[in-house]
Amino acid sequence: MKKLSILLALLLLVSVLVGCGGGNGTVDNNNNNAGNQGGNQTGGQTQEPFVLNVHVGPNPDTIDPALNSAVDGATLIIHAFEGLYSLDKDGVPQPAQAEKVEISEDGLTYTFTLREGLKWSDGTPLTAEDFVYAWNRAIDPETAADYEYMFESIQGYEEGKLAVTALDDRTLEVKLVARTPYFLELTAFPTFSPVQKKTIEENGEQWALAPETYICNGPYKMIEWVDSSHILYEKNEHYWNYDALGPDQIKFILMSDVNASFSAFKTEQILFSDDIPTEEIDAWRDKPEFNLQGQLGTYYISFNTKKPPFDNKLVREAFSLAIDRNYIVEQIGKAGQQPAGAFVPTGLSDADPTKEFREVGGDYINVSKEAYADNLARAKELMKQAGYENGKGFPAVEYLYNVEGDGHRLIAEALQQMWKELGVEVSLASQEWNAFLNTRKNGDYQIARNGWLADYNDPITFLDMWITGSGNNDAQWSNPEYDRIIAQVKQSSDQEERYRLMHKAEDIIFAESMLAPIYYYVDIYLVNQKLQNVYSSPLGYKYFMYASLAE
Amino acid sequence: MLKYIVKRLILAVVTIYIVATLTFFLMYLVPGGPFLSEKAPSAATLAALEAKYGLDQPVTVQYKNYMLRLLQGDMGPSLKQRGKEVSDIIFTRLPVSVKIGSLAVVVALACGVVLGSIAALNRGKALDNIIVFFSTCGIAIPSFVVCTVLMFILGEKLRLLPTFGLNTPSSYIMPVIALALYPMSYIARLMRSCMLDVLGQDYMRTARAKGLSQTKALFKHALRNAILPVVTYLGPMIAYTLTGSFVVETILTIPGLGASFVTSITARDYPLIMGTTIFLAFLLVTMNVVVDIVYKLVDPRINLQ
Numbered sequence: 001m002k003k004l005s006i007l008l009a010l011l012l013l014v015s016v017l018v019g020c021g022g023g024n025g026t027v028d029n030n031n032n033n034a035g036n037q038g039g040n041q042t043g044g045q046t047q048e049p050f051v052l053n054v055h056v057g058p059n060p061d062t063i064d065p066a067l068n069s070a071v072d073g074a075t076l077i078i079h080a081f082e083g084l085y086s087l088d089k090d091g092v093p094q095p096a097q098a099e100k101v102e103i104s105e106d107g108l109t110y111t112f113t114l115r116e117g118l119k120w121s122d123g124t125p126l127t128a129e130d131f132v133y134a135w136n137r138a139i140d141p142e143t144a145a146d147y148e149y150m151f152e153s154i155q156g157y158e159e160g161k162l163a164v165t166a167l168d169d170r171t172l173e174v175k176l177v178a179r180t181p182y183f184l185e186l187t188a189f190p191t192f193s194p195v196q197k198k199t200i201e202e203n204g205e206q207w208a209l210a211p212e213t214y215i216c217n218g219p220y221k222m223i224e225w226v227d228s229s230h231i232l233y234e235k236n237e238h239y240w241n242y243d244a245l246g247p248d249q250i251k252f253i254l255m256s257d258v259n260a261s262f263s264a265f266k267t268e269q270i271l272f273s274d275d276i277p278t279e280e281i282d283a284w285r286d287k288p289e290f291n292l293q294g295q296l297g298t299y300y301i302s303f304n305t306k307k308p309p310f311d312n313k314l315v316r317e318a319f320s321l322a323i324d325r326n327y328i329v330e331q332i333g334k335a336g337q338q339p340a341g342a343f344v345p346t347g348l349s350d351a352d353p354t355k356e357f358r359e360v361g362g363d364y365i366n367v368s369k370e371a372y373a374d375n376l377a378r379a380k381e382l383m384k385q386a387g388y389e390n391g392k393g394f395p396a397v398e399y400l401y402n403v404e405g406d407g408h409r410l411i412a413e414a415l416q417q418m419w420k421e422l423g424v425e426v427s428l429a430s431q432e433w434n435a436f437l438n439t440r441k442n443g444d445y446q447i448a449r450n451g452w453l454a455d456y457n458d459p460i461t462f463l464d465m466w467i468t469g470s471g472n473n474d475a476q477w478s479n480p481e482y483d484r485i486i487a488q489v490k491q492s493s494d495q496e497e498r499y500r501l502m503h504k505a506e507d508i509i510f511a512e513s514m515l516a517p518i519y520y521y522v523d524i525y526l527v528n529q530k531l532q533n534v535y536s537s538p539l540g541y542k543y544f545m546y547a548s549l550a551e
Numbered sequence: 552m553l554k555y556i557v558k559r560l561i562l563a564v565v566t567i568y569i570v571a572t573l574t575f576f577l578m579y580l581v582p583g584g585p586f587l588s589e590k591a592p593s594a595a596t597l598a599a600l601e602a603k604y605g606l607d608q609p610v611t612v613q614y615k616n617y618m619l620r621l622l623q624g625d626m627g628p629s630l631k632q633r634g635k636e637v638s639d640i641i642f643t644r645l646p647v648s649v650k651i652g653s654l655a656v657v658v659a660l661a662c663g664v665v666l667g668s669i670a671a672l673n674r675g676k677a678l679d680n681i682i683v684f685f686s687t688c689g690i691a692i693p694s695f696v697v698c699t700v701l702m703f704i705l706g707e708k709l710r711l712l713p714t715f716g717l718n719t720p721s722s723y724i725m726p727v728i729a730l731a732l733y734p735m736s737y738i739a740r741l742m743r744s745c746m747l748d749v750l751g752q753d754y755m756r757t758a759r760a761k762g763l764s765q766t767k768a769l770f771k772h773a774l775r776n777a778i779l780p781v782v783t784y785l786g787p788m789i790a791y792t793l794t795g796s797f798v799v800e801t802i803l804t805i806p807g808l809g810a811s812f813v814t815s816i817t818a819r820d821y822p823l824i825m826g827t828t829i830f831l832a833f834l835l836v837t838m839n840v841v842v843d844i845v846y847k848l849v850d851p852r853i854n855l856q
Contacts, residue, residue, distance in 0.1 A: 059806075062633045069590065141599035146592050205634030227643060228806035229716055255715060255804045263702055263714045434583030434819050441591060451589065471591035 052247035054272035056542055058256035059228040064208035065193040066138040069146035071540045074190045078541055079233055080216040081193035084112050085184050089535045093184040107179035114170040119238040120196050121221040128166035130194040135162050138191055147191045153180040179493030182458040219245050219545045228254055246547040271528035281334050289526045292336050294347045296454035296538050297521035304446050305514055306476040309395055313513055314386035320516035321379035322418050325367050329519050332410045339367040340517035343509055344462045347538055351499035357459050361503050364510035383422050391423025398427045400448040402436040408449055443476040459502045477514045563836040570832040578824055579610050585630040585819040627822035637826035648795030648807035655730035656792050663735045667742025689736025694729050698802040701725045715804035729799045734788050738781055745777040786842035790834040
């Protein structure tokens with residue numbers, strides 16, 4: 001009998017614990033999704049609801065349009081919210097909540113007319129006043145939004161009260177500081193979405209967590225969010241363009257492991273994956289599912305311009321020229337990244353919108369394969385001029401990178417080899433992401449990896465970060481002329497002049513060699529062949545609202 | 552017995568207090584902060600955030616505030632997952648981990664004890680060798696390999712099981728195997744060696760000599776003595792298994808608590824680090840007290856004083 005009691009005691013112990021845990025507001029994710037698995041969809045959309053399973057990222061920290069600053073969070077937000085304008089397939093802003101806009105002669109006053117009968121997802125009317133509230137909320141220090149600076153082009157930003165006025169329920173007037181050619185594009189940015197005052201005042205920051213309080217105005221509305229499992233969206237019957245929508249429901253599977261999403265994609269449990277394991281790129285590159293698109297971003301190296309030996313321009317230039325960018329892109333990146341000969345990446349347009357900023361500005365470093373030998377010779381020459389011939393007398397330097405992912409380490413090791421050509425022995429140091437950011441920001445490094453992604457489609461998003469004292473100026477760089485030019489760009493209302501100044505600013509970056517670009521980022525994603533009409537914006541946001549299935 | 556339990560409980564509270572204090576100060580020693588990102592927030596935003604969460608005060612003041620709030624059962628808000636309370640995060644995720652974890656504990660215990668005993672009784676024979684071989688593998692193979700292999704074979708190649716989530720009963724199979732494999736193998740090996748030890752004891756021979764059947768001797772004398780070390784191991788094992796595993800949850804996309812132990816640290820989400828650590832400490836300490844009491848039930852000779 002006693003032996004039974006032992007077993008019973010153990011079982012009891014286990015079941016007690018199970019009971020304890022189960023009682024507390026259990027989240028049960030048994031949603032009856034039999035047959036909802038993406039792979040089982042076979043066209044017959046009329047009978048069966050079209051539920052699209054996709055992966056764009058892990059559990060988002062927030063999907064509050066004002067607070068989010070992540071790319072995957074933005075994808076979630078643009079499906080639930082819609083700004084005055086929204087981006088189409090080609091990245092061009094199209095009227096969305098607004099039906100039209102009138103821009104004054106001087107380009108400083110925008111008068112938007114909202115569509116008739118706009119409604120929130122709870123059925124209450126949406127008015128121009130909602131935009132006034134949302135935009136002012138985003139810049140309120142109480143809100144503490146990462147992207148509050150996106151509103152700096154609007155008058156009153158400095159004072160904390162934006163010059164945005166609701167002339168009547170359907171008319172919104174916005175006054176700008178200076179002509180801002182990309183302003184319509186900004187209104188399509190998630191941070192510029194309207195939010196409902198009532199739900200936010202009643203629920204505080206929690207409003208963006210639950211379907212009942214996540215009142216939105218976009219094509220879809222949230223009906224379920226199970227943390228780290230999935231977010232389920234359904235068509236919003238109050239959306240003005242309801243009839244154009246594709247999937248009845250979109251289920252964002254919140255995966256944090258790239259092998260997990262890859263596996264789910266291969267087994268057709270999801271029809272879209274925003275990621276692919278690096279080691280699989282070679283095998284998948286030529287398949288029709290593989291999508292590669294330039295991303296507005298640059299992978300580069302920061303020199304700490306305040307600390308020797310990198311306070312010497314000659315040394316910085318030598319280090320930059322000694323990098324074999326093609327090797328890094330082909331042997332390590334492997335994803336079709338473009339070797340970077342400048343800082344502002346390809347894909348951004350110039351004053352003449354048919355030309356790219358990069359085309360007009362040209363490259364500062366010749367990154368063709370043939371030029372590498374010359375670059376290296378020039379680098380050696382520069383080292384000699386700097387007084388470090390063949391690296392003689394060069395102090396010990398350390399390259400800092402973050403440990404997440406293998407790529408940064410592999411690049412670091414390659415750079416170490418390349419800089420050996422200059423007779424320099426660079427040691428490598430790695431830190432965990434958060435500590436790394438801290439070290440780099442505080443300038444406690446000599447050389448470090450860095451990267452920058454555009455906030456919007458205008459070169460200034462790559463240039464204003466280098467003004468003296470900017471929070472993102474990891475190089476601790478300061479150049480009075482540069483600061484002056486950037487200030488001019490921000491005040492200028494003449495397109496030609498703006499772009500001319502921006503090119504001039506980039507000239508200074510490279511005259512000083514204050515950074516060494518390596519490559520322009522690309523965005524890779526996988527789309528099942530059955531899935532059509534899914535597109536991605538230059539900022540990497542994915543649009544599923546018009547998706548359809550092939551027969 | 553009661554006196555003993557009271558004494559243990561006081562000790563438990565002291566232990567948790569020490570763990571909490573150490574964690575708090577270690578956490579602030581680590582460089583970095585919760586509001587850092589590739590795009591640095593403006594100085595005004597940063598100041599507003601720090602003021603909002605009281606991070607602008609000296610660490611000792613923050614410590615005092617935190618502890619006072621903790622005494623009232625308030626674990627504070629998460630710094631990263633805006634709008635969420637730490638207690639919400641823990642108690643919505645815990646049930647998921649407990650569901651899988653408890654299944655894994657039962658599987659590990661049942662299979663481990665049985666396999667270990669069988670191996671001991673067949674010492675040196677083929678069956679023993681097979682069990683020893685597989686239990687060695689079970690200990691040596693890390694769980695991310697187990698998960699990946701299971702996912703590849705059962706999910707991708709045979710397409711028998713879903714590779715993510717917990718939507719159907721069948722989706723429990725992979726995580727439970729992945730979680731149970733290590734403790735099961737450990738218990739099997741422990742059980743085997745203890746059983747062998749016990750089987751060689753004089754009293755076993757005496758029992759058989761007095762005419763007790765093999766089965767009876769085994770259950771009545773051998774198993775009870777041999778299982779004691781397993782009980783010791785069970786305490787912390789249950790605490791760890793029920794709070795989930797970072798690796799298993801990440802690879803198999805399970806919304807459990809385990810991943811929060813790691814992600815809270817990389818995100819420098821201070822209140823969440825404290826919350827999860829204190830919670831785990833509480834569970835561990837409790838399990839150890841429970842184990843001691845179970846000891847007494849299994850072996851009355853043990854004196855808890």
